[in-house]
Amino acid sequence: MSTFTATLGTDRARRLRATLTTLLAAGVALGAPFYFAPFQVFQLTMVLLYAVALAGLNLLVGFGGQISLGHGAFFAAGAYTAAVMLDRYETGHLATLPVAAVGCFLLGLGFGVPALRLRGLYLALVTLAFAVFLPPLLKRLEPVTGGSMGLTVDKLQVPAWSGLAEDQWTYFVVLAVTAVALLLARNLLRSRVGRALLAVRDNESAAEVMGVRLSLHKTLAFAWSALFAGVSGCVYTWVIGFVSPDSFSFVLSITLLAGLVVGGLASLYGPLLGAAFVMYVPSVAQDISDAAPGVVFGLLIIAVMFVAPTGLAGLAGRLRGVAAGRLTRTTAPAADDPPPDPEASASPAPADPAPVDAEPVDAEPVGAQPRKEEE
Template identity: 75%
Template sequence: MSEVTKTQEAPEAPVGKSGPGRSWLRFLSPDRGHWLWIVLVIALILPFQLVPFRVFQLTMVLVYAVALLGLNLLVGHGGQISLGHGAFFAVGAYTAAIMMDRWDTPYLLTLPVAAAVAFVLGLGLGVPAARLHGLYLALVTLAIAIFLVPLLKRFEDFTGGSMGLTLAKPQPPAWSGLAEDQWLYFLALAVAVAAFVLVAGLLRSRVGRALHALRDNEIAAEVMGVRLAFYKTLAFAWSALLAGAAGCVYTWVIGFVSPDSFTVNLSITLLAGIVVGGLGSQAGPVLGGLFVMFVPSFAQDVNKGAPGVIFGLLIIVVMYVAPTGLAGLAGRAARSFNRTLRKE
């Protein structure tokens, strides 16, 4: 064989560095988005493999994930703080409940209205919040979560007062062949996918870049021409919109709303969920939803007398082991595993 032919041959891939045997590592790399498709395929299969109660739990995980997605947009990407996110969740839930109970509105039409009402309220809160920082902003948002419960009890003609409102759950259409729990799961999944796509597009736009600039350094962002008050207000509005949408789906799934379901504990739990899940990460809202759904029930099983103590201790342990949240811990573990395999 001539020297020219030899030089034209492709070099052999180094063992352990590349080649077909390592393509799956690149595909599952935490720096790529392929894992989202894998999670989506698994999510489509799960409701046909689990008992109804587990399907219900996963449905609630999706509901919380949508709410945490909005909180992640505000806290993780915008650098703001909110201890009143549960209030917007309640606004979406009650908007849907009142429309379905008082006006017999088709449940699908309640979703855009609930999201719009929460968006407007978030916009109204965002105006004064744009002038506040840190502890002051946290106290204002906390106050909203505190006075919401007595406010809902006061307007008994609309909200049902302390007794709340009981609603009929959406029934699956005959052509679907699905059980009620499966239909509600797929409704929640559709809303969650749409919400994640919306936020992904938002973060890739000028709005996302402005929010990141605000989070990193407000002074530098203002020097670069970012309108601080405008984007802070917009962050609150978009965050509230997603919380309202989650609250609407919550009403579909539970079929009941009452003021005691939306106390200040809900806002604190949601904030803990996104911090534990991973601020500013794609997987953070999903992992946070799993945490919010399953950890309190686990704490209840461990100690029925003091579930809050167990819940708090678990948060401390997770924050000690994974300061950047479960998403950061999973990312580091995956990268370490990939590096180990490449060295073999």
């Protein structure tokens, strides 16, 4: 009964801590655009849209156990879908979001077919090839994509009733999309699909024996990952207002994968931390060295992975565990001081032994006949 009560108390404390953390994060997110300068608000907006792309990559790599170096291609597909719709067909911004999501989902579904027969480095090379040949293809399709010059579209328009600046309105729209995307990823991982992905990642043979269809869930992992990347690319077009093939080179795919690893694989908070790393660390590297910012960026990645091998999301858990261990050792009784024995304390003290040289009075030898009284 005591164990059950302790477990129940731990669960309640965990839920309370998660609720307080969520409320605190929501308060900070809602108040941030009123505190920071416009450029800093723009940077926060970019962190949010990159977090959506990393959440999709986390489904594939962190929870699905498959390696992808072509995530930037799905990002570009969503961005160009929104740009073409806004430029050629003059649709509304919100109308581009479901089209980009569904189109990238179908693209990922078709691209997930190689994942059925390839794994490891071979699958990584195939996805990298997809990211490499997409920018030249976009340049060839000049009547649709604008070629090397790209496409310039209108940004989000601020409604008059909001009373917000352009950067603040864009931030809140992207914040809403990011919140819905992260909630969808969380619910997806807690569903049957998420449990199947974890089973496939841990042991494919055991998962197949338990009835998990490997081909279906591997393909769905690519499809869901592409959907999140397409949504992120669509929002990118809203924020930037310009797309070009050179903005979506294979370096973007590698940067996104590095950001996910630094943020923390198979973690719900890892995409947010990785997105912040992708957004801010290159700027810091540029400030440190104008001549070789890439070298500084690589050294910073090595330093972070040396300090936090499981990512920034795992570093917080490790620090919390170390603090809890030290607190437990401080409050626990010392091992060198055993508790007193109650039986030993209750027993009477032994009598003092007789002196060695003292002779007993009227002592008789052992086995002797008893003496008779004299009359």
